[in-house]
Amino acid sequence: MADVALRKVVKRYDDVEAVRGIDLDIADHEFIVLVGPSGCGKSTTLRMIAGLEDITDGDIMIGGDVVNDVPPKDRDIAMVFQNYALYPHMTVAENMSFGLRLKHYPKAEIKARVTEAARLLDITDLIDRKPKQLSGGQRQRVAMGRAIVRNPKVFLFDEPLSNLDAKLRVQMRIEIKKVHQKVRTTTVYVTHDQVEAMTLADRVVVMNKGRIEQIGTPNELYHKPATRFVAGFIGSPAMNFIPCRLEDNGGKLNIRITDRISFALPPSRAARYNTLPRTDKLLLGIRPEHISESHAHLEPGVETFDTVLDVTEPMGMETLVYFGLEGAPVCGRVNPNAGAQDGAPMRLAMDLNNMHLLNEATGIVL
Amino acid sequence: MSTLAIDKSGPTRKVKLGSMSRDRTWALRWSYFFLVLFAIFFLTPPLYMLITSLKSSAEISAATNPWWVFHPTLSNYVELLTSNQFLRFFWNSSMVAIMVVIVTMLISVPAAFALARMKFWGSATLATGVFLTYLIPDSLLFIPLFKMLATVQEWTGITLLNRWYVLLFIYPTLTVPFCTWIMIGYFASIPKELDEAALIDGASWLQTLTRIFIPVALPGLIAATIFAFTVSWAQFLYPLVFTTSVDQLVLPVGIITSLIKGDVFNWGQIMTGALLGAAPPLIIYAFLMDYYIAGLTAGATKG
Numbered sequence: 036m037a038d039v040a041l042r043k044v045v046k047r048y049d050d051v052e053a054v055r056g057i058d059l060d061i062a063d064h065e066f067i068v069l070v071g072p073s074g075c076g077k078s079t080t081l082r083m084i085a086g087l088e089d090i091t092d093g094d095i096m097i098g099g100d101v102v103n104d105v106p107p108k109d110r111d112i113a114m115v116f117q118n119y120a121l122y123p124h125m126t127v128a129e130n131m132s133f134g135l136r137l138k139h140y141p142k143a144e145i146k147a148r149v150t151e152a153a154r155l156l157d158i159t160d161l162i163d164r165k166p167k168q169l170s171g172g173q174r175q176r177v178a179m180g181r182a183i184v185r186n187p188k189v190f191l192f193d194e195p196l197s198n199l200d201a202k203l204r205v206q207m208r209i210e211i212k213k214v215h216q217k218v219r220t221t222t223v224y225v226t227h228d229q230v231e232a233m234t235l236a237d238r239v240v241v242m243n244k245g246r247i248e249q250i251g252t253p254n255e256l257y258h259k260p261a262t263r264f265v266a267g268f269i270g271s272p273a274m275n276f277i278p279c280r281l282e283d284n285g286g287k288l289n290i291r292i293t294d295r296i297s298f299a300l301p302p303s304r305a306a307r308y309n310t311l312p313r314t315d316k317l318l319l320g321i322r323p324e325h326i327s328e329s330h331a332h333l334e335p336g337v338e339t340f341d342t343v344l345d346v347t348e349p350m351g352m353e354t355l356v357y358f359g360l361e362g363a364p365v366c367g368r369v370n371p372n373a374g375a376q377d378g379a380p381m382r383l384a385m386d387l388n389n390m391h392l393l394n395e396a397t398g399i400v401l
Numbered sequence: 402m403s404t405l406a407i408d409k410s411g412p413t414r415k416v417k418l419g420s421m422s423r424d425r426t427w428a429l430r431w432s433y434f435f436l437v438l439f440a441i442f443f444l445t446p447p448l449y450m451l452i453t454s455l456k457s458s459a460e461i462s463a464a465t466n467p468w469w470v471f472h473p474t475l476s477n478y479v480e481l482l483t484s485n486q487f488l489r490f491f492w493n494s495s496m497v498a499i500m501v502v503i504v505t506m507l508i509s510v511p512a513a514f515a516l517a518r519m520k521f522w523g524s525a526t527l528a529t530g531v532f533l534t535y536l537i538p539d540s541l542l543f544i545p546l547f548k549m550l551a552t553v554q555e556w557t558g559i560t561l562l563n564r565w566y567v568l569l570f571i572y573p574t575l576t577v578p579f580c581t582w583i584m585i586g587y588f589a590s591i592p593k594e595l596d597e598a599a600l601i602d603g604a605s606w607l608q609t610l611t612r613i614f615i616p617v618a619l620p621g622l623i624a625a626t627i628f629a630f631t632v633s634w635a636q637f638l639y640p641l642v643f644t645t646s647v648d649q650l651v652l653p654v655g656i657i658t659s660l661i662k663g664d665v666f667n668w669g670q671i672m673t674g675a676l677l678g679a680a681p682p683l684i685i686y687a688f689l690m691d692y693y694i695a696g697l698t699a700g701a702t703k704g
Contacts, residue, residue, distance in 0.1 A: 087597050108603035120594035124616040133612075134602035181602075 037098030037188040044093035055245040066222045070232035071242035113182035114191040119174045121166040128162045152180040192224040263398035275365045279319040301336035320391035326367030329384040336388040454673040477673040490655030493565045501633040505576040513584030535578035580625040587621030652678045
């Protein structure tokens with residue numbers, strides 16, 4: 036068990052900079068998820084921690100020691116790959132014990148560790164099978180077992196659930212969380228799935244174009260995104276961004292969206308945004324769950340407006356409604372009984388207490 | 402009304418629908434036709450050899466139907482299998498083939514692993530270069546090779562020419578490039594994550610090769626082994642050039658030189674020798690055919 040630190044880590048392939056100087060401190064026992072779209076440098080970062088990629092510049096430390104030039108086998112890490120990477124000619128037990136056998140552990144200890152890991156992962160019955168005879172979920176368990184028996188300082192997961200079907204993915208996600216609660220090994224987990232990131236992580240690192248956009252707990256990222264990228268990446272359906280500007284209206288601060296639609300900001304928000312220049316091009320960031328059907332008793336800060344729906348998507352527990360505002364596509368979530376229909380007019384309510392305001396040019400949340 | 406009339410008088414077009422089962426039947430018929438044709442073409446010579454080997458010299462030279470044995474005899478077999486000379490050829494061939502296979506594998510497998518996995522400067526060019534050397538025909542190489550070995554013999558004083566073991570240096574020039582090429586293809590089809598997993602598990606390059614790559618690539622390895630064995634067993638030009646004494650000859654050359662005396666062809670024994678000589682590769686193929694095909698088609702489908 037150990038902490039991991041990245042200091043100005045850069046990875047350059049010929050003329051492409053995949054990772055552009057990232058700083059990251061991962062505490063002992065922490066579960067960190069690196070998330071971002073493909074090509075954002077998250078896998079490269081993980082592989083640099085593993086030692087599978089050289090680092091071009093900067094330092095990587097595991098347990099306080101700089102490991103830049105330490106080969107993977109001496110870093111005391113274990114990695115779980117997307118395609119499992121099980122040795123096809125070995126049984127489950129042999130797969131799990133391969134690392135220990137190479138290090139000449141006593142046979143009794145190897146057996147004890149394998150048995151313990153198999154019990155933890157509920158694969159005791161499969162121990163003598165070959166990978167070919169296992170299902171995707173079972174293979175993934177074996178891959179995790181191979182990591183656990185080594186009892187390493189750090190677990191590295193490279194999109195471990197991407198090859199599984201949706202149902203199994205949810206199940207394995209919970210398994211991974213359970214395992215981490217039991218073994219408490221420092222974990223770095225890479226995924227492009229923001230739901231996985233939110234559900235698993237102690238802290239999430241959102242990466243984009245080789246840089247870290249924001250680091251924070253899942254709730255921080257959801258409620259206080261720092262940039263448009265993070266605001267749009269975390270949450271599903273994604274946050275709406277509607278062009279708008281601020282205007283003064285008899286001592287009050289309004290937000291104008293269209294010629295027709297202008298809302299008075301709630302006092303707390305008005306105070307925060309009061310100093311902004313009124314000429315700035317801004318974006319109103321609002322999550323779909325904060326746009327719902329209007330009803331009689333609205334709380335302060337919730338403003339109504341009329342629109343015509345383009346498309347509706349009944350999801351069962353809610354209905355997603357899509358419409359346009361100032362050319363921007365907007366999604367809202369309404370009660371399935373609210374009577375939303377394709378092409379029909381509807382009165383909706385926007386909860387401005389949960390709004391975000393972004394600078395359109397810089398993408399920074401104000 | 403009028404349009405209706407036109408419609409009715411219009412030509413009724415009969416759409417000819419294809420039938421999948423009929424298409425399949427015809428495909429099978431053609432396949433069998435050509436298979437039978439090729440089988441006849443390729444199996445006739447061995448059949449003729451078998452027929453001839455069962456005849457006495459008198460019957461061969463008599464003007465009877467060459468496709469029938471009137472007085473079958475095993476005398477050719479008995480004579481060859483009790484002849485020290487023939488057994489010597491057989492022994493030489495076996496030694497050469499087995500040792501060439503070992504030498505080839507010891508060179509090809511690590512070479513292929515390095516070329517497929519350890520990305521170093523020029524590795525891709527080198528991999529292509531290995532294959533290109535295979536394309537140079539042995540009929541071009543035997544004179545320079547002879548000169549080279551003669552020079553080596555002169556300098557070191559070790560007798561190489563006219564010794565069966567000289568072939569251990571010569572044959573790998575044929576087998577190593579092709580086997581390396583097969584193994585590169587096979588190793589390349591093994592997912593990169595597998596060696597990365599081994600690397601993280603603490604395996605060295607050599608351990609990754611011996612404990613992961615060789616077992617996983619076993620079908621490819623067997624294909625390469627069969628190839629190397631067949632090439633060494635059937636090679637004719639090099640042993641003809643490099644060995645001359647009767648006790649140093651391998652089977653293909655030995656049969657020709659010892660059973661053709663001047664203009665006298667001992668056809669019965671020549672055919673018997675050829676058939677017996679073809680037996681070992683045939684037996685190996687029969688046992689390892691499935692592996693051989695799997696090895697040669699590796700990479701075509703991701704298994």
